[in-house]
Amino acid sequence: MWNIVSILFGSFLVGIAYNFFLIPHEVLSSGLSGVAIMFGLITPLNTGVVNLLLNLPLLVLGMIKLGKRFICYTIVSVVAISVSLYVIPIVEVSTEPILSALFGGIITGAGIGIVFRASGSSGGFDIIAMLLTKKKEFPLGSILTAMNVVVVLASGFIFSWDAALNTMIAIYATGKVVDMIHTSHVKLTLMIITAKGEEVKGKLLANLYRGVTQMNGEGAYTGEGRAVLVTVITRYQLTDVKKMIHEADPCAFVNVTQTIEVVGSFHRAS
Template sequence: MKNVISIIIGSFLVGVAYNFFLIPHEVLSSGLSGIAIMFGLITPLNTGTVNFLLNLPLLILGFLMLGKRFIAYTILSVVAISVSLYVIPIVPLSTEPILSAIFGGVITGFGIGLVFRASGSSGGFDIIAMLLAQKKEFPLGSLLTAMNGVVVLASGFIFSWDAALHTMIAIFATGKVIDMIHTSHVKLTLTIITSKGEEVKEQLLANLYRGVTLMNGEGAYTGEGRAILVTVIARHQLTDVKKMIQEADACAFVNITPTLEVMGLFHKAS
């Protein structure tokens, strides 16, 4: 329920940023939402309706190929953003495009950051990049940057190059705020020392799409046998993993350390 509430609040903030700051000044956001804003400005269609229609096929594809809970949260976010864009009136809170681009980008980043922290996404290019990265070993950051570059160029050709520059400012501000709230690229190594190795292992394997290494150890003071489990997770999975460990063994000792780089097979979509 906490994740659901965070996603709804974050998605509502995105709708506020779009309709109060970005759309009134023809400033686009990043991703498919930016394309939805563009269509909403040049056609009679509502931006919220376009946003939902553009994301619908990707959500169906993602549901089949990516994590089910991740896509369920993403569907919730897309629906909440689309509804917010539909019900919130388009009212410019500032007459200055640059200020609107900055504040719109910051509020958008804060909203999307809340969605990411709740283990979801706002849909669009995130799903495309994850699907492509699964098939080919492309870096997600480069894919997203390239796709957002298309949005900026479209803004320049369709509206004006001032609008394109303002769009770049908004996208930059959004990215910086998202990085402050949640960095999906951060990996963590967990070393778990427990007397209930099988229970912890089964809990992790049943609920976490990650590899787990199991070793035998011995307590230096007690001389009792202990299981040592090592796994690498994405930062946003930490809360869920700690709950899993607590459920299996409330007395488990867990050392959590930042991981600079991972080589080999590491599932990126979870």
Template sequence: MNIVLIIGSAMLVAFAYNFFFIPHEILSSGLSGIAIMLGILTPFNTGVLNLLLNLPLLILGMMKLGKRFIAYTILSVVTLSIGLYVVPVIKLSSEPILSSLFGGVLTGLGAGITFRASASTGGLDIIAMLLARKKDFPLGLLLSMMNAVIIVFAGFLFSWDTALNTLIGIYATGKVVDSIHTKHIKLTLNIVTSKGDDICEKLLASLYRGITVMDAKGAYSGEKRMMLMTVITRYQLNEVKQIIHDVDPTAFVNITQTVEVVGLFHRE
């Protein structure tokens, strides 16, 4: 299901770029925006440029992020690049402002779904994911801050109308991403399992989170268990549930939303 969501979301972003952004010389966020800019200024295809620009950060992601995450991200980047190459550039709307707004919403929808599927669209998203693991900010805000330079380039290279339309698109993208990718929401997990050591090993290898281990015993069966308590972010939930299910399908998991976390939250 994640693979289907990632491919569909990447194609949605490709349609947003080729139908709304590129015909009006509007730039998107991140390295994709730079790829659009270079695609307008040079004879090279935007899809090819997007793939080439993402290669260094994909290598960085391989070293710093989980294998599943970076594999999904590579799939997203490759699909988006292919989509930009094969989808024709069509001016669907003659209004630049409407194009920037709808293009931004579609881009945010695609990026948000991609994040929920434990992946990213590559580029500055990889940097944002690394920062988001260390700083407690909504991901869309981080992306918007890092994309300010894209707006300045759009103003100097094209026109300040283009820069303002780019700003609208990036803002719309960030708001939609934040509404879908609720990473800044914290969840507390209490996991009762007979395979606590195995689950701990898997979780510690995949998450930047600490885990508290307690001995437990079933009141009815009298069997000894381990109870693991950890606090994660909302976007990590699917990955954590999959890990628990793979190790111990019979584990009991209680998930509650956390109002506030005081003390050390990010495991270094």
């Protein structure tokens, strides 16, 4: 229930950012929501309706190909964002486009970061990127960046290049705030030190489609034996994995670090 409340709150923030800061100045956001804003500006359709329609086929495909819990939370976020865009009036809070792009991007990043922390996503390009990475080991960050470049170029050709530059400001601000609240790293390495090695290992292997390497360690102060588990995960799995570890061993020590590159199989290994 707390995850659902967090997702609803984060999605509401995104709706506020769009209708109060970005849309009044023809500034697009990152991802498929940016495409929805663009169609909402050049057609009579409401942006919320367009956002829902664009995400529907991806959500159906994601339900089949990706984890059901992740997609269910994403559906909640997409619907909440779409409803927020529909019911919140479009108000020009600031007459300055650059300030609007900056603050709109910051608020959008806060909302999306909250959704990420609750094990969901705001849909759109995130789902596309995750589907592509399941087929082949594409660099997720590069895929999302390339898709956002298309959004920026479309903004420049359809509206103006001032709008495109402001869109870049909004996207950059969004990414930085998401980094602060959650993490934007493509992959993360977890080192887990625990006295309940078998329980933690069993939990991870049963629920995580990733390899886990186990080593034996010893506490320098106590001299007691400890299991040291190492695994590499994606950013979307971090919240769920931390919950699994806590359920198996609330006293486990977990070190999370950014992984620059993974060579070899990123699935079942070790």
